[in-house]
Amino acid sequence: MKAEWDDLKTVLAVARGGTLAAAAKRLGLNYTTVARRIQRAEAALGVSLFHRLPDGYRATDVGQLVAERAATMDQQADGLFRALRGRDQTLRGRLVLTAPQLLIGPHVAPVLEQFSTLHPDVEVLLRATNDLLDLNRREADLAIRISRTPGDTLLGLRLCEQQAASFATPSVAERLKDSPNAPVDWIVYEQSPNVPKAALEHFPNNRVRMVFDDMAAMVGAAQAGLGVVRMPMFLGRASVGLQQIPVLPPQPYADIWVVAHRDVWPSAKVKAFRDLLVPWFKASECCFVA
Amino acid sequence: MKAEWDDLKTVLAVARGGTLAAAAKRLGLNYTTVARRIQRAEAALGVSLFHRLPDGYRATDVGQLVAERAATMDQQADGLFRALRGRDQTLRGRLVLTAPQLLIGPHVAPVLEQFSTLHPDVEVLLRATNDLLDLNRREADLAIRISRTPGDTLLGLRLCEQQAASFATPSVAERLKDSPNAPVDWIVYEQSPNVPKAALEHFPNNRVRMVFDDMAAMVGAAQAGLGVVRMPMFLGRASVGLQQIPVLPPQPYADIWVVAHRDVWPSAKVKAFRDLLVPWFKASECCFVA
DNA sequence: TATCTCACATGCAAAAATGCATGCATGAAA
DNA sequence: TTTCATGCATGCATTTTTGCATGTGAGATA
Numbered sequence: 001m002k003a004e005w006d007d008l009k010t011v012l013a014v015a016r017g018g019t020l021a022a023a024a025k026r027l028g029l030n031y032t033t034v035a036r037r038i039q040r041a042e043a044a045l046g047v048s049l050f051h052r053l054p055d056g057y058r059a060t061d062v063g064q065l066v067a068e069r070a071a072t073m074d075q076q077a078d079g080l081f082r083a084l085r086g087r088d089q090t091l092r093g094r095l096v097l098t099a100p101q102l103l104i105g106p107h108v109a110p111v112l113e114q115f116s117t118l119h120p121d122v123e124v125l126l127r128a129t130n131d132l133l134d135l136n137r138r139e140a141d142l143a144i145r146i147s148r149t150p151g152d153t154l155l156g157l158r159l160c161e162q163q164a165a166s167f168a169t170p171s172v173a174e175r176l177k178d179s180p181n182a183p184v185d186w187i188v189y190e191q192s193p194n195v196p197k198a199a200l201e202h203f204p205n206n207r208v209r210m211v212f213d214d215m216a217a218m219v220g221a222a223q224a225g226l227g228v229v230r231m232p233m234f235l236g237r238a239s240v241g242l243q244q245i246p247v248l249p250p251q252p253y254a255d256i257w258v259v260a261h262r263d264v265w266p267s268a269k270v271k272a273f274r275d276l277l278v279p280w281f282k283a284s285e286c287c288f289v290a
Numbered sequence: 291m292k293a294e295w296d297d298l299k300t301v302l303a304v305a306r307g308g309t310l311a312a313a314a315k316r317l318g319l320n321y322t323t324v325a326r327r328i329q330r331a332e333a334a335l336g337v338s339l340f341h342r343l344p345d346g347y348r349a350t351d352v353g354q355l356v357a358e359r360a361a362t363m364d365q366q367a368d369g370l371f372r373a374l375r376g377r378d379q380t381l382r383g384r385l386v387l388t389a390p391q392l393l394i395g396p397h398v399a400p401v402l403e404q405f406s407t408l409h410p411d412v413e414v415l416l417r418a419t420n421d422l423l424d425l426n427r428r429e430a431d432l433a434i435r436i437s438r439t440p441g442d443t444l445l446g447l448r449l450c451e452q453q454a455a456s457f458a459t460p461s462v463a464e465r466l467k468d469s470p471n472a473p474v475d476w477i478v479y480e481q482s483p484n485v486p487k488a489a490l491e492h493f494p495n496n497r498v499r500m501v502f503d504d505m506a507a508m509v510g511a512a513q514a515g516l517g518v519v520r521m522p523m524f525l526g527r528a529s530v531g532l533q534q535i536p537v538l539p540p541q542p543y544a545d546i547w548v549v550a551h552r553d554v555w556p557s558a559k560v561k562a563f564r565d566l567l568v569p570w571f572k573a574s575e576c577c578f579v580a
Numbered sequence: 581t582a583t584c585t586c587a588c589a590t591g592c593a594a595a596a597a598t599g600c601a602t603g604c605a606t607g608a609a610a
Numbered sequence: 611t612t613t614c615a616t617g618c619a620t621g622c623a624t625t626t627t628t629g630c631a632t633g634t635g636a637g638a639t640a
Binding site: 004005006008009045046047062065066069070072073076077079080083084087088090093 | 294295296298299335336337352355356359360362363366367369370373374377378380383
Binding site: 319322326345 | 597598599606607
């Protein structure tokens with residue numbers, strides 16, 4: 001009959017995670033604690049909320065109902081925390097950023113250094129991932145994304161346009177120049193697993209040699225001389241041992257955006273970071289296009 | 291960075307109550323605990339939520355914001371708990387009723403006895419008050435009310451119509467009969483502090499002798515011979531030492547309703563109680579009208 | 581069949597939250 | 611002025627909650 005809201009939150013986490021361990025991880029608790037909170041909630045409500053299965057907890061009908069309501073409470077709480085971050089005008093405390101791994105080294109790190117020098121009391125936490133972290137759930141305050149759409153509830157600024165081209169080792173380039181009709185070996189990205197159409201114009205003899213699901217690995221494969229990779233200009237130029245080859249003429253690629261939830265956008269820390277990021281990318285625009 | 295939802299709930303309670311003690315009472319906690327939760331919330335959010343004033347806690351702007359969001363979370367939680375009660379099909383556990391004090395003795399108690407005999411595993415908690423308990427907030431499952439409107443989000447059944455009339459002691463009645471033109475002394479209710487208009491037709495010589503804010507006290511005053519009281523038929527008839535007098539002919543009075551929140555309405559316990567209550571009032575309708 | 585992993589239950593010790601008693605400040609009443 | 615009531619802060623003992631270590635059972639793998 002006592003602490004109820006936190007128990008509801010716990011029920012939601014277990015319903016979402018499917019196991020005690022997953023829920024505990026998300027909540028930052030030990031799974032034992034989660035198990036006991038579920039027990040307590042069930043005792044307090046007088047109903048069973050989960051089926052105990054060998055491979056985890058599955059919500060009962062009632063559990064589902066509770067989880068749904070708790071989910072809307074969760075949205076409210078998220079909205080509140082976002083609003084609080086948004087009106088935070090201090091330049092102290094933590095700022096959570098996320099950016100694609102491959103963009104960070106060459107083009108974000110310098111901004112990070114500037115920022116931390118200018119605002120030494122801000123602790124920057126950088127999540128380097130291609131996953132789209134949920135800015136609604138405050139998984140990050142600010143995201144740098146390579147994408148054609150900034151999002152729905154999000155605000156964004158386009159940092160710069162981008163182009164993609166074909167890159168390979170000098171030896172591969174040499175071979176291509178010597179025998180233009182020899183087949184071109186491609187290493188392609190899982191999400192667009194075909195030879196780019198524009199390549200077919202001048203080099204009709206193409207074939208897919210490998211399909212990768214990770215761009216960093218593709219860079220490595222290209223560096224090892226396994227074939228040609230279509231990648232953003234900035235990446236090919238920043239990868240030692242690779243050079244642009246004329247198989248694929250420079251073509252439009254998804255732009256680079258900085259986005260944040262509209263609630264969080266006005267926060268001083270977020271604004272301060274944007275204020276460094278935007279001119280930096282404007283200045284280095286030439287790295288991204290031919 | 292840990293337990294947050296319960297702290298939000300606490301912030302809401304303090305913002306509503308104005309003092310730690312009031313919030314603690316509502317939450318069923320010691321006020322010390324409430325104070326510490328507020329501290330914790332302020333530390334976690336890094337902002338001040340309340341002004342510490344000599345006469346209590348007053349929310350800051352941010353505190354207000356937090357309280358508002360927490361209020362909508364609270365509504366969600368209430369909705370959830372109501373939904374859970376509504377789908378509870380057991381005839382065990384607690385059932386919370388509320389009814390006007392004066393109606394309980396003569397006309398609700400017999401139903402209570404029937405009910406507890408039929409369903410011995412249900413623990414009935416009766417809140418005897420004229421306050422309109424908030425059925426949205428689950429202050430009661432089921433309410434018996436004397437009112438012209440069942441409410442907005444509530445469902446209701448009209449148990450019976452009612453009439454009011456004038457009552458006094460036999461000696462007062464005697465005096466009236468002997469000298470019809472002598473002034474009639476009224477004890478009136480604060481909420482309609484005038485002599486009923488219908489009384490003026492046959493007895494033009496009326497005056498307000500006293501104004502009371504409590505109907506039970508008015509019954510007592512009438513029994514002590516202080517004057518004439520307009521009251522519901524059932525009450526006058528059930529009060530020893532009082533008799534109906536012809537000053538005020540029977541006139542319509544607010545009906546008696548049984549109401550519950552629409553979410554809670556289908557609960558087995560609520561339904562079982564209604565199923566006894568409705569026929570009982572139908573059978574005793576004659577007590578309420580002339 | 582033996583072994584490994586995963587998910588969970590349970591007992592116990594550490595950590596945290598809670599309640600109580602006491603003391604202080606303010607404003608109202610005697 | 612003194613006294614009382616209200617509202618809150620703080621120190622300390624108790625209760626509750628939490629985390630860790632260990633053990634169990636189901637299913638996959640060798």
